[in-house]
Amino acid sequence: MTFNLKLKALVLKLAKNKKMSWLLTIATCILTIVLYVNLGKFLLRDIFIKENPFVVGAGYKVSYLPAEIISMKGLATKAKLADFRVSDRINADESRHQRAFEFLYPIRVNSQSKFLFAMDEEKVSFGCIEIDRDDRVILYNCT
């Protein structure tokens, strides 16, 4: 018998054996559980059962958002802004730039806005008045 036929016969024999099929089921179950655990370890490393996922606004603390963006959201909401712009330094960092657009929405980024967010160590143009600050982020009114 050629190798090919022997291999086929072996596979068919194993496939038609009930005990083998049970063993295979158990093995696949174990492997699936191992994969769930592995994937779970990766996905659930920041599990936060304490926070109610059904509450409006929940989850930003565990979504790897930069601290500055969370501060900006708090300041913008408190000041009831409709739009804002960010300093060149915040704009230069892609993660902060995109998160400013996405996390603060429906408050919009507008390059013409009089409200400017900048970091505390940054120099802003003359005429900008500090409205509020949170940690390292300052909200200016630059009319």
Added chain:
Amino acid sequence: MNNKFLISVIALNLILLLNYLLWAIFPLTTLLAQALIILYIAICIYPLMNGRETWPLIAFICFGLFVTIFTGSVGWDARSIWLFHGKRIFFEGGLYAQLDNYAAWSHNDYPVLYSAFTATIARAIGGWNEILPKTASIFFLIPPLLIFLKVFSNPTRFLVFNIGLLLICREHLFNGYMDAILALYTCAAVFLLMPTVLNSLSIDTKDKNIYVALTGTFLVALPLLKNEGLIILLCISVVALLFKSSLSKKSYIFVLLITLIFFFFTWRLPLLQANLQNDLVVSGILDRALNRMMDINSLYLIASNFLKNTWITLTLMMVSLYVVGVKFSKIYIPAVFLILYTGFLLAVYLITPHDLTYHLWSSIDRTLMPINLLMFCIGILIFKKHRHL
């Protein structure tokens, strides 16, 4: 009983499409959003509770729900594209909110079938948050998984499929990315067009219309999930019209027409009116393609990345074909689809205006998901004819 199962899957897909359509017409109210979600869950109960073989899928759904409900939204594309578009639909109260091209980097030309459902979930709980909208992934995973449950018709085979699914799609199944969902919809659509699958589902000839509708709902969803979905639909259409599929040519053309009309009027036309284009459509496509084809390093980079990301599933499929001795004519449809779609992906990497190394590094494992998953599924399907495996 079999028909009720298939009708349930059709209904689940129709709810997802109806939700999309409703957002296109008016802003969903909280009550209507809750009703849609409850209806979806109620319909799910029948196929999931129907028979003992469904437990691996129930376990998968429970795991998925646990992960999506108790983790934040972290994935870059999920936050910047799919969930952001959902947030825009939710706050603006309309399907076409992103067509004003605000935040142009978020690929405003991408379709919003998934995003519309994230908006519905947010509406159902009364506001947006960073957790719950991404549970939409589970709602989109269920219909194709039900098809695979029926096709593999045995918990062991489904578990083997489940293992492959977890290894190929990994966290992208639950983190708000679209690639795993697109891969599952693609595989389900290709499988449904295979005569072998039609036979294994033992559908009466008088109920052929149900099967046509079932295949149709998967095909309609494809271009509305992701831009690649339109190309996948075209590749599937080529094979369905070239070879003998489970749908007659007349039925397939009818389904394809409905799909294209629905896609054109609900998404493509508004996109054209808003003058939004894909980021890959930058002038000089031919020059870039020619330059890369002449550059041995670029060709090597593309080929090596393709091989590195597909060799395992390709080997599994080939070994299965060899061991069981399946005739190539039995797998014309998936095989030719794989060749066509691989060709399309090669072309995308040849014309990309982005840095080739970066583009390959950031996307190839996700763009190859439909190919890898389909090859893996073919491997399992081949063994199906052996009763106990």
